[in-house]
Amino acid sequence: MAEDLDIEAATKTEDNSKATAIFKSTYQSVLLKFVDVVYSVKFGNGGNCFRNKSSPGEKVILNGISGMVQPGEMLAMLGPSGSGKTTLLTALGGRLGGHLTGAITYNGKPVSDSMKRNTGFVTQDDVLYPHLTVTETLVFTALLRFPNSFTKQEKIMHAKAIIDQLGLDNCKDCIIGNSLLLLDEPTSGLDSTTAQWILSTLLELAKGGRTIVLTIHQPSSRLFYMFHKVLLLSEGKPLYFGQGSAAMDYFSSIGYAPSVAMNPSDFLLDLSNGVTSSNESLKEQNLVKKTLVSAYKTNIAEKLREELNENCDRHHNQNEHKTFGRWPTTWWQQFTVLLQRGLKERKHESFSIxxxxxxxxxxxxxxxLWWQSGIAHLQYQIGFLFFISGFWGMFPLYQAIFTFPQEHLMLEKERSSGMYRLSSYFMSRIVSDLPMELILPTVFITISYWMTGLKPTAGNFLHTLLALLLCVLVSQGLGLAIGALVMDQKTAAVLGSVIMLAFLLAGGYYVQHIPDFISWIKYISLSHYTYKLFLGSQYRADDTYLCGEPAKVCLVRDFPAINSVGLDGQVISAVALVLMLGIYRLIAYLALMRIGVTPKLGK
Structure with a gap:
């Protein structure tokens, strides 16, 4: 590659102050507003217990949620499991499809690809490449997200600044965006000290002008009072939105105060479950919830709506559309970065011992097994040729069939952020697989060809090699297509096995007289065309071999296993495989187009 990225050297040679300056100059302040957000899902016959009585077959997950988070503020969304916290967070990140209504705006504008690139979205189980270091992960992200108004060195130094500011030298699981950070349960599974360190770091980022929204289940008192704003949800409905420090006073003012001193978050979670004492019935708990929802509409909703309407979005970013176009970088830049990342990640698997x-x-x-079989043992030679056509029809298929099922979460995550074109990803994925797909079979045939006593000429060897490599590439394409269509590893493996078994049986070696009603399979069989090319690489129509009595000579073309396939049609077989090579990859590409596409929710 013309411009190889020496990531480690690049991040060590620059001054930290310069890295920090670059970091501070690249983020944009974001005013996040969400007004009357409603999200519902439909259920089939099996979802009766979740159905809404007013709308059979449908459950409302979010019901009229409104709020605003300004630059420099950190909003925490609290509520019990199933209250809609993660759903709302996903909607705010522009990554939620389905029946979503309301208005979600960023500096007064609906979600856009440039805004998604300017947003860090961290899920509970974030998807990362396991063989990339923290530095490599952040650098590749910066190279793909930042536009060409930044030099490559500035992008790398931006990633270095993030590592320095967040103390990620020994961490391995978090990518932090620029100005709008959405985090789902960032403290889940952490001890109280580590959780406080995480929130303290986020608080410092907020003080620097970033807008931060996070979900959290049950923070300690010390963590609770670090939040600027709190949104309390219960069954998709808002119970409170406002300053975290004023939450307890609000609930006391409407008649709900803890009988003993307790963690504010514990008290709020009790309220969101309708619990005010230890012996309330389910009916009483539902009554508490209805009372709290009614109190929210009376005391908070109208004031919040006025505040949202009066706010004139002073934080419009005048340079957003100047800095970011439809894509941050060119197709070629995306391809080269993704290719290098792919090679770094997959070299551990492709060239494993x-x-x-x-x-x-x-x-x-x-x-x-086939040691120096020669043409005198024609049946043995033909068996060898058909075996390698089957082996190299299966081996690349199973290498490729798991590609997209394993990567679809990462692809969906990065595509939803508008980081790169699908075509640049797809082409880089195809090219990064070529070393494994071409080098190993070349070594394989170089060893076995001469040991088995096939025709010892350069022309015959190259013919066999090219036929094998074409078979490998077609098999890989078939595996990619199956994986992209099914997106389930077990199902894809079973489907791939059935298809290749059918191709092998119709290849012309096992069954030499295929019934007419099923003979069409051989015309789409990878094994049939590969086997035909292998036969053409070794035999001509006038070649002979000793058959039966020592003095009897027969034509090779009349040998049953060859006659049923024929030695002619070499060009047609090659063209058929080339067409398959393109068609299978086109199918895979079209199947991937459905990934990472979410509707835009505007005003």
Whole structure:
């Protein structure tokens, strides 16, 4: 690659103050507003217990949620499990499809691809590449997200500044965005000291002008009073929105105060569950919830609506559309960055000792089993040729069939952020697989070809090699197509096995007289065309071999296993495989187009 990225050297040679200056100059302040957000899902016959009586077959997950978070503020969304916290957070990040209504705006504008690139969205189980370091992960993200108004070195130094500011030198699981941070349960599973450190860091980021929204289940008292604003949810309905420090006073003013000193978050969660004492019935708990919802509409909703209407969105970003276009970088830049990232990630798998040893071991084993068989043992040679067509029809398929099912979460996450084009990702994925797909079979055939005594000329060897590599690429394309269509590893593996079994049976070796009603399978069979090319690489129509009595000579073309397939049509077979190579990849690409597409929610 012309511009290889020496990430480690680049992040060590610059001054930290410069990195921090670059970091501070790149983020944009964001005023986040959400007004009357409603989200519902439909259920089939199996969802009767969740149905809304007023709308059969539908459950409302979010019901009229409103609020505002300004630059420099941190909003915490509290509520019991199932209250809609994560759903609302996903909606605020522009990543929620389905029946979503209301208005979610960023500096007065609806969600856009440039805004998504300017947003850090961290889920509870964030998706990361396991073989990339923290620095590599952040650098590749910066290279893809930031536009060409920044140099490559500035993008790298921005990632370095994030590592320095957040103290991520020894961390491995978090990518932080620029100005709007959405975090789902960032303190889940952490001890109180670590949780406080995380929130203290987020608070410092908020003080720097960032807008932060997070969900949290049951924070300690010390953590609770760090929040600027709190949104309390119960069954998708708001019970409180306002200053965190004023939450307890508000509930006391409407007749709900704790009987003993307790953690504010514990008290709020009790209220969101309708619990005010230890012996309330379910009916009484539902009454408490209805009372709190009614109190919210009376005491908070109208004032909040007035505040939202009076706010004139003074934080409009005048440079957003000047800085960010439809895509932050060119197609070629996206391709090269994704290609390098892919090579770094997959070299551990593609060139693993196990995969390499497997290919070499099979090559040597075949060479020993078919040792110098020669044309005198025609049946043996033909068996060898058909075996390698089957082996290299299966091996790349199973390497490729799990590609998109394993990566679809990462692809969905990055595509929803508007980081790159699907075409640049797809092409980089195809090219990054070529070393494994081409080098190993080349070594394989180089070893087994000469050991088995096939025609020892350069022309015959190259013919066989090219046929094998074409078979490998088509098999890989078929695996990619199956994986992209199914997106389930087990189902894809079963489907791939059935398809390849059908191709092998129709290949012309096992069954030489296929019934007419099913003979069409051979015309779409990868194994059939590969087997035909292999036969053409070794035999000509006028070649002979000794058959039966020592003095009897027969034509190779009349041998049953060859006659049923034929030695002609070499060009047609090659063209058929080339068409398959393109068609399978096109199917995979079209199947991937449904990933990472979410509707935009505007005013």
């Amino acid at each position: 196990f995969n390499t040893a497997e290919g070499l071991a099979v090559a040597v084993l075949l060479g020993l």
